[in-house]
Amino acid sequence: xxxxxxxxxPIGIIRSPLKDPSQAPKQGSEGAVEGWLEVDDHYRDALxxxxxxxxxxxxxWLDRADRSRLQVHPRGDTSRPLRGVFAxxxxxxxxxxxxxxVEILEIQGTRLRVRGLDALDGTPxxxxxxxx
Amino acid sequence: xxxxxxxxxPIGIIRSPLKDPSQAPKQGSEGAVEGWLEVDDHYRDALxxxxxxxxxxxxxWLDRADRSRLQVHPRGDTSRPLRGVFAxxxxxxxxxxxxxxVEILEIQGTRLRVRGLDALDGTPxxxxxxxx
Numbered sequence: 001x002x003x004x005x006x007x008x009x010p011i012g013i014i015r016s017p018l019k020d021p022s023q024a025p026k027q028g029s030e031g032a033v034e035g036w037l038e039v040d041d042h043y044r045d046a047l048x049x050x051x052x053x054x055x056x057x058x059x060x061w062l063d064r065a066d067r068s069r070l071q072v073h074p075r076g077d078t079s080r081p082l083r084g085v086f087a088x089x090x091x092x093x094x095x096x097x098x099x100x101x102v103e104i105l106e107i108q109g110t111r112l113r114v115r116g117l118d119a120l121d122g123t124p125x126x127x128x129x130x131x132x
Numbered sequence: 133x134x135x136x137x138x139x140x141x142p143i144g145i146i147r148s149p150l151k152d153p154s155q156a157p158k159q160g161s162e163g164a165v166e167g168w169l170e171v172d173d174h175y176r177d178a179l180x181x182x183x184x185x186x187x188x189x190x191x192x193w194l195d196r197a198d199r200s201r202l203q204v205h206p207r208g209d210t211s212r213p214l215r216g217v218f219a220x221x222x223x224x225x226x227x228x229x230x231x232x233x234v235e236i237l238e239i240q241g242t243r244l245r246v247r248g249l250d251a252l253d254g255t256p257x258x259x260x261x262x263x264x
Contacts, residue, residue, distance in 0.1 A: 005139050005140075006139065006140040006141075006142070006193055006256070007137050007138065007139055007140075008137075008138040008139075008140060008227050009138075009226055009227065010138070011226055011227070039218075043202065043218070043226065045202040045203055045216060046202040046203065046216040046217045046218045046225070046226070047216045047218055047219070048203060048214070048215055048216035048219060049215040049216050049219030049220075050216065050218060050219045054219075056218075057231065059227070059229055059231070061138055070175065070177040070178040071177055071178065071180060082180065083180055083181040084177060084178040084179045084180035084181050084182065085178045086171075086175070086178045086179055086182060086188075086259070086260035086261070087179070087180060087181030087182045087186075087262055088181075088261070088262060089261055089262055089264070093178070093259060093261075094141055094143055094175065094178070094259070095140050095141065095143070095191070095258045095259050097191055097229065097258065097259060099189065099191070099231050099261075124138070126227045126229065127218070127225060127226070127227050127229060128218035129218070129220070129221055129225075129231075130219055130220060130221055132221070
Protein backbone atom coordinates (compact mmCIF):
# COMPACT_ATOMS: atom_id res chain seq x y z
CA UNK A 1 0.00 0.00 0.00
CA UNK A 2 1.20 3.46 -0.96
CA UNK A 3 0.28 5.84 1.81
CA UNK A 4 2.45 8.69 0.58
CA UNK A 5 1.07 12.20 0.77
CA UNK A 6 -1.42 13.00 -1.96
CA UNK A 7 -1.45 16.60 -3.02
CA UNK A 8 -4.37 18.26 -4.76
CA UNK A 9 -4.14 21.19 -7.14
CA PRO A 10 -7.21 23.42 -7.22
CA ILE A 11 -8.36 23.91 -10.83
CA GLY A 12 -10.10 27.16 -10.01
CA ILE A 13 -12.40 28.86 -7.57
CA ILE A 14 -16.15 29.01 -6.95
CA ARG A 15 -17.92 32.37 -6.92
CA SER A 16 -21.17 32.11 -5.01
CA PRO A 17 -23.64 34.50 -3.33
CA LEU A 18 -23.20 32.40 -0.14
CA LYS A 19 -20.62 34.30 1.91
CA ASP A 20 -21.00 32.69 5.30
CA PRO A 21 -21.23 29.09 6.59
CA SER A 22 -24.53 29.91 8.34
CA GLN A 23 -26.09 30.65 4.93
CA ALA A 24 -24.94 27.39 3.36
CA PRO A 25 -27.61 24.75 2.75
CA LYS A 26 -26.82 21.29 4.12
CA GLN A 27 -24.64 19.24 1.81
CA GLY A 28 -26.69 16.83 -0.26
CA SER A 29 -29.73 19.11 -0.34
CA GLU A 30 -31.02 20.49 -3.62
CA GLY A 31 -29.54 23.96 -3.78
CA ALA A 32 -31.07 26.42 -6.20
CA VAL A 33 -28.26 28.93 -5.90
CA GLU A 34 -26.53 30.24 -9.03
CA GLY A 35 -22.86 31.08 -9.18
CA TRP A 36 -19.72 30.81 -11.28
CA LEU A 37 -17.02 28.19 -11.63
CA GLU A 38 -13.89 30.19 -12.47
CA VAL A 39 -11.48 27.68 -13.99
CA ASP A 40 -7.82 28.67 -14.16
CA ASP A 41 -6.64 29.42 -17.69
CA HIS A 42 -4.09 26.58 -17.40
CA TYR A 43 -7.00 24.09 -17.64
CA ARG A 44 -8.76 25.72 -20.61
CA ASP A 45 -8.24 22.69 -22.90
CA ALA A 46 -9.89 20.41 -20.33
CA LEU A 47 -13.24 22.20 -20.82
CA UNK A 48 -13.62 21.20 -24.50
CA UNK A 49 -17.03 19.60 -25.02
CA UNK A 50 -18.86 21.17 -22.07
CA UNK A 51 -22.04 22.98 -23.08
CA UNK A 52 -24.88 24.90 -21.47
CA UNK A 53 -27.68 22.55 -20.41
CA UNK A 54 -25.26 19.76 -19.37
CA UNK A 55 -25.34 18.52 -15.81
CA UNK A 56 -21.94 18.02 -14.27
CA UNK A 57 -20.63 16.66 -11.02
CA UNK A 58 -18.32 19.10 -9.30
CA UNK A 59 -15.86 18.33 -6.51
CA UNK A 60 -14.65 21.08 -4.24
CA TRP A 61 -12.56 21.50 -1.12
CA LEU A 62 -14.40 22.47 2.07
CA ASP A 63 -11.59 24.69 3.28
CA ARG A 64 -13.42 25.75 6.44
CA ALA A 65 -14.01 22.17 7.67
CA ASP A 66 -12.57 20.64 10.84
CA ARG A 67 -10.59 17.63 9.59
CA SER A 68 -9.99 16.22 13.06
CA ARG A 69 -13.67 15.60 13.87
CA LEU A 70 -14.65 11.92 13.64
CA GLN A 71 -18.17 12.26 15.08
CA VAL A 72 -20.87 14.93 14.86
CA HIS A 73 -24.42 15.51 16.02
CA PRO A 74 -26.58 15.12 12.89
CA ARG A 75 -27.63 18.54 11.53
CA GLY A 76 -25.75 20.15 14.42
CA ASP A 77 -28.62 19.21 16.78
CA THR A 78 -26.94 18.40 20.11
CA SER A 79 -30.05 16.59 21.37
CA ARG A 80 -29.38 13.88 18.77
CA PRO A 81 -26.80 11.17 19.48
CA LEU A 82 -23.33 11.44 17.98
CA ARG A 83 -22.70 9.74 14.65
CA GLY A 84 -19.56 8.85 12.79
CA VAL A 85 -18.84 11.42 10.09
CA PHE A 86 -18.75 8.63 7.48
CA ALA A 87 -22.44 7.99 8.30
CA UNK A 88 -23.32 11.64 7.57
CA UNK A 89 -22.89 14.36 4.94
CA UNK A 90 -21.20 16.67 7.45
CA UNK A 91 -18.51 18.97 5.97
CA UNK A 92 -16.31 17.94 8.90
CA UNK A 93 -14.36 14.80 7.87
CA UNK A 94 -10.74 13.77 7.34
CA UNK A 95 -10.82 14.66 3.62
CA UNK A 96 -13.46 17.39 3.30
CA UNK A 97 -14.35 17.05 -0.37
CA UNK A 98 -17.90 17.96 -1.41
CA UNK A 99 -19.63 16.32 -4.36
CA UNK A 100 -22.50 18.14 -6.01
CA UNK A 101 -24.46 18.03 -9.27
CA VAL A 102 -24.94 21.39 -10.97
CA GLU A 103 -26.34 22.46 -14.33
CA ILE A 104 -24.29 24.58 -16.71
CA LEU A 105 -26.26 27.69 -17.71
CA GLU A 106 -23.64 29.65 -19.65
CA ILE A 107 -19.96 29.47 -20.60
CA GLN A 108 -17.76 32.56 -20.99
CA GLY A 109 -14.21 31.49 -21.80
CA THR A 110 -13.10 29.51 -18.76
CA ARG A 111 -15.97 30.74 -16.56
CA LEU A 112 -19.07 28.58 -16.20
CA ARG A 113 -22.30 29.91 -14.77
CA VAL A 114 -24.08 27.09 -12.94
CA ARG A 115 -27.27 26.44 -10.98
CA GLY A 116 -27.55 24.16 -7.95
CA LEU A 117 -24.60 25.33 -5.88
CA ASP A 118 -24.22 24.83 -2.13
CA ALA A 119 -20.62 26.10 -2.01
CA LEU A 120 -19.45 29.19 -0.20
CA ASP A 121 -17.83 32.02 -2.12
CA GLY A 122 -14.09 31.50 -2.57
CA THR A 123 -14.18 27.70 -2.30
CA PRO A 124 -11.36 25.89 -4.18
CA UNK A 125 -12.70 23.88 -7.13
CA UNK A 126 -11.10 20.44 -7.62
CA UNK A 127 -12.85 18.71 -10.51
CA UNK A 128 -15.67 18.75 -13.05
CA UNK A 129 -17.06 15.48 -14.46
CA UNK A 130 -19.97 14.72 -16.75
CA UNK A 131 -22.85 13.50 -14.53
CA UNK A 132 -23.41 9.76 -14.89
CA UNK B 133 -8.10 32.92 -2.76
CA UNK B 134 -6.06 30.35 -0.90
CA UNK B 135 -4.20 28.24 -3.37
CA UNK B 136 -1.94 26.59 -0.83
CA UNK B 137 -1.20 22.91 -1.23
CA UNK B 138 -4.04 20.70 -0.09
CA UNK B 139 -2.93 17.37 1.27
CA UNK B 140 -5.17 14.34 1.48
CA UNK B 141 -4.84 11.57 4.02
CA PRO B 142 -6.07 8.18 2.82
CA ILE B 143 -8.52 6.73 5.37
CA GLY B 144 -7.87 3.18 4.25
CA ILE B 145 -7.52 0.96 1.23
CA ILE B 146 -9.84 -0.83 -1.17
CA ARG B 147 -9.56 -4.58 -1.64
CA SER B 148 -11.04 -5.61 -4.95
CA PRO B 149 -10.86 -8.60 -7.31
CA LEU B 150 -9.91 -6.13 -10.08
CA LYS B 151 -6.12 -6.31 -10.25
CA ASP B 152 -5.40 -4.63 -13.55
CA PRO B 153 -6.58 -1.41 -15.27
CA SER B 154 -7.70 -3.43 -18.33
CA GLN B 155 -10.24 -5.24 -16.10
CA ALA B 156 -11.69 -2.07 -14.64
CA PRO B 157 -15.16 -1.07 -15.84
CA LYS B 158 -15.49 2.48 -17.10
CA GLN B 159 -16.04 4.99 -14.31
CA GLY B 160 -19.71 5.83 -13.96
CA SER B 161 -20.88 2.40 -15.11
CA GLU B 162 -22.84 0.17 -12.77
CA GLY B 163 -20.23 -2.19 -11.41
CA ALA B 164 -21.44 -5.37 -9.79
CA VAL B 165 -18.10 -6.22 -8.25
CA GLU B 166 -17.85 -7.00 -4.52
CA GLY B 167 -14.87 -6.06 -2.41
CA TRP B 168 -13.79 -4.65 0.95
CA LEU B 169 -13.23 -1.14 2.24
CA GLU B 170 -10.46 -1.57 4.82
CA VAL B 171 -10.65 1.55 6.99
CA ASP B 172 -7.62 2.35 9.14
CA ASP B 173 -8.22 1.76 12.84
CA HIS B 174 -7.54 5.47 13.51
CA TYR B 175 -10.92 6.27 11.89
CA ARG B 176 -12.95 3.61 13.75
CA ASP B 177 -15.15 6.19 15.53
CA ALA B 178 -16.10 7.79 12.21
CA LEU B 179 -17.94 4.59 11.16
CA UNK B 180 -20.56 4.80 13.95
CA UNK B 181 -24.03 4.54 12.44
CA UNK B 182 -23.13 2.72 9.22
CA UNK B 183 -25.10 -0.48 8.69
CA UNK B 184 -25.48 -3.26 6.14
CA UNK B 185 -28.06 -2.36 3.51
CA UNK B 186 -27.08 1.32 3.48
CA UNK B 187 -25.89 2.88 0.24
CA UNK B 188 -22.87 5.10 0.59
CA UNK B 189 -20.89 7.35 -1.70
CA UNK B 190 -17.19 6.53 -1.65
CA UNK B 191 -14.35 8.72 -2.87
CA UNK B 192 -11.04 7.17 -3.80
CA TRP B 193 -7.75 8.19 -5.33
CA LEU B 194 -7.00 6.94 -8.86
CA ASP B 195 -3.32 6.48 -8.15
CA ARG B 196 -2.54 5.13 -11.62
CA ALA B 197 -3.99 8.14 -13.46
CA ASP B 198 -2.06 10.61 -15.62
CA ARG B 199 -2.65 13.98 -13.97
CA SER B 200 -1.11 15.98 -16.81
CA ARG B 201 -3.66 14.92 -19.45
CA LEU B 202 -6.19 17.64 -20.27
CA GLN B 203 -7.85 15.92 -23.23
CA VAL B 204 -8.69 12.31 -24.05
CA HIS B 205 -10.39 10.29 -26.76
CA PRO B 206 -13.74 9.22 -25.26
CA ARG B 207 -13.61 5.55 -24.19
CA GLY B 208 -10.02 5.40 -25.45
CA ASP B 209 -11.34 5.23 -29.04
CA THR B 210 -8.80 7.16 -31.13
CA SER B 211 -11.27 7.49 -34.02
CA ARG B 212 -13.37 9.80 -31.82
CA PRO B 213 -12.39 13.48 -31.50
CA LEU B 214 -10.50 14.64 -28.42
CA ARG B 215 -12.53 15.97 -25.51
CA GLY B 216 -11.60 17.94 -22.44
CA VAL B 217 -11.26 15.65 -19.44
CA PHE B 218 -13.82 17.77 -17.56
CA ALA B 219 -16.38 16.75 -20.22
CA UNK B 220 -15.69 13.04 -19.54
CA UNK B 221 -15.46 10.50 -16.72
CA UNK B 222 -11.87 9.61 -17.68
CA UNK B 223 -9.62 8.63 -14.74
CA UNK B 224 -6.99 10.95 -16.25
CA UNK B 225 -7.57 14.45 -14.81
CA UNK B 226 -5.71 16.98 -12.65
CA UNK B 227 -7.24 15.64 -9.40
CA UNK B 228 -8.05 12.01 -10.11
CA UNK B 229 -10.73 11.37 -7.49
CA UNK B 230 -13.39 8.78 -8.28
CA UNK B 231 -16.91 9.03 -6.88
CA UNK B 232 -18.98 5.87 -6.69
CA UNK B 233 -22.13 4.61 -4.94
CA VAL B 234 -21.79 1.22 -3.28
CA GLU B 235 -24.03 -0.84 -1.00
CA ILE B 236 -22.76 -2.07 2.36
CA LEU B 237 -23.26 -5.83 2.62
CA GLU B 238 -21.44 -6.59 5.86
CA ILE B 239 -19.34 -4.85 8.53
CA GLN B 240 -16.51 -6.59 10.40
CA GLY B 241 -14.86 -4.12 12.77
CA THR B 242 -13.40 -1.46 10.47
CA ARG B 243 -13.80 -3.58 7.32
CA LEU B 244 -16.87 -3.07 5.14
CA ARG B 245 -17.86 -5.55 2.45
CA VAL B 246 -19.53 -3.65 -0.39
CA ARG B 247 -21.14 -4.28 -3.77
CA GLY B 248 -20.86 -2.02 -6.80
CA LEU B 249 -17.13 -1.38 -6.91
CA ASP B 250 -15.16 -0.25 -9.95
CA ALA B 251 -11.90 0.32 -8.06
CA LEU B 252 -8.69 -1.58 -8.59
CA ASP B 253 -7.20 -3.57 -5.73
CA GLY B 254 -4.97 -1.45 -3.50
CA THR B 255 -6.65 1.88 -4.31
CA PRO B 256 -6.40 4.50 -1.52
CA UNK B 257 -9.80 5.24 0.02
CA UNK B 258 -10.49 8.93 0.78
CA UNK B 259 -14.03 9.23 2.11
CA UNK B 260 -17.35 7.54 2.85
CA UNK B 261 -20.59 9.57 2.89
CA UNK B 262 -24.23 8.57 3.23
CA UNK B 263 -25.75 8.59 -0.27
CA UNK B 264 -28.04 11.59 -0.79
